[in-house]
Amino acid sequence: MFVIKLVLSLLVLFGIAIYVINLTLVAKPSAVAGIESTHYQENKFRNAAPRTPMPFSETAALWLRFFTEKKVGTTPDITIPVQTVSQADLNALSNDTLHIVKLGHSSILLKVYGEYWLIDPVFSDRASPFNFMGPQRFHQPPISLDDLPPIDKVLISHNHYDHLDKASVKILLSITKQFFVPTGVDGDLISWGVDADKITTFDWWQEEETSQGTVAFTPTQHFSGRGMGDGNSTLWGSWVIKTPQQSLYFSGDSGYFAGFKEIGDKYGPFDLTMVETGAYDNDWADIHMTPEESVQAHIDLKGKIMMPIHNGTFDLAFHTWHDPFDRVVAESERREVVLSTPEFGQIFSITDPAITSHWWKAE
Template sequence: MFVIKLIVALIIMLSLAIYIVNNSIKAKVNPINEATSAPYEGSKFHNTAPRSPMSFSDTVTLWVRFFTEKKVDTTPNINIPVRTVSRADLDALSSDRLHLVKLGHSSILLKVYGEYWLIDPVFSDRASPFQLIGPKRFHQPPISLEDLPPIDKVLISHNHYDHLDKASIKALLAKTQQFMVPKGVDGDLIDWGVEEGKIITLDWWQEIQTPQSLIAFTPTQHFSGRGMGDGNMTLWGSWVIKTPQESLFFSGDSGYFQGFKEIGDKYGPFDLTMVETGAYDSNWADIHMKPEDSVQAHIDLQGKVMMPIHNGTFDLAFHTWHDPFDRVVAESERRNVTLSTPEFGQVFSINNLPPLTPWWQQTP
């Protein structure tokens, strides 16, 4: 049985490699010709703290593990609670403050003083270059792409498939005024049909002032790439949003690093931190935080309330689907950190944050 699984794994790996190579040849990565705040050398971006590259044997071992290791409880045995949101519901929200909706995984819908913004919108059934194989959604989005109101801004943290979804971007083309992306990611968007004039590319620590807010693109410790030929050729990062009444942080993906304290010192305190808590493993701890590190990041950021994201929608690791919630709750209680765990589709604002509600513990 092990040999059969190994052969299947190798066939899938080869097929995936051929597909990605063919598509990465067509990838549009715009060259970076100016100085950057993020470390940039040899046509690639780098983290501030050097990462130890995985050896070939480590990579093979991980792939074999991925296809042969028995997974336990990695998909829900309950119906994930999802509250349906309509266009009328959104339009009825006031325009004198900021409202939020957790759509799934790391996708967030904001109504910012009357304007609709999306962060890392992923509406596809799979976080994958394919729609036949790859991590499949546990639940449907609370609102469809078609029912979304006109979008003023789409903010992208990095170009991985569970954060930058080609089908979603193409569906949003006609209703979105502006796309704010890390350096280099504009190439993909232009290739997908986004007008160049609609795209703003940002470097680490770069700020944009809007009538409603200050938006800043801040560092993370991660990586980028959608194929085998474009690794780290585009930047990755996190987002700071500060309005006259609210201050938010969105982590994107990251390992734990000193940068969280630097962001907290520069832009904190934050009313709400949306911090990655999921898809972690000891084999890649430097690029995805375990829940205990996520709580420490929130503390470093000088956050008041933490909302765990990057969980509950896709199976992207070996841990159980509910482990991120269980561990972050335990650590937040130990560290006296206030958690907010809204259901998908639940609409809330900073002065009306949902309390810690263990919806993932319901009986099947």
């Protein structure tokens, strides 16, 4: 009984400390009170299928689990292979197609018919508001921020720390022409020094015509927040990029939901889907997919080749670091889905055959 009381007391003290710290970490959303969306109610964004709030008892149990459950195999026991990318390598790529580089976690570098685009760029050592604690990288990015070419567009899926990195944005703002962000996220970018006229905000299903084709912001089943007092004050979602010749889909973060089929029916088929496959758990099954659900999402989207993302860079759950890869390979083989698993930094074109390297397995 004493041990239980001690643990509960420590949790309460820790919770108070985190609450005080987070008072200064909340997002700074732009004014969105006038938005006309069925998914914006009482100053909060909502999923298409409303989530059931987690009772305090379950929230406390989850916190206790994080403190007491022993993690096994959540960090790599091998050196993660990373192919170094230089600006010269990128500039040597042709301008007549779409090239893709997986930088780590969900960070993607694209060369879209000569233009350089970044999706959810996180270059910091930790996916955290702090530089001394929080999930730390397993590997360095294939290219540094200083080595990047001028960026035409940065696309952000939502404002969680493993997708919206303040330190990266503050460096990118001087070399980036445009930022495409969900409604409300512009408030943070402006507070970090990005000029408002560089930012375009998107609601679900909103499209923007660019010189390279159509960009659309599409729904996911997730949530937003950078502290304890700003939950769902900004929008979250996924990205569709359709050029005259090819199309790709970037999932951001999501639980499995009927929206994938809606997106596939409206914008599919996709030459490549980049689908979240990692950081799943029964305790948050409605906001992150299992690998099996990720494969089903790809099928719903009418994808031709699937590249699993949101894995291999940070420890964000209780499963082993390689479990997402092992399970998505097994499920893709069972469902006859074409899977591409490039190494970080490995450059490929959207028309290339799928890369089938199992680089996460020890030799």
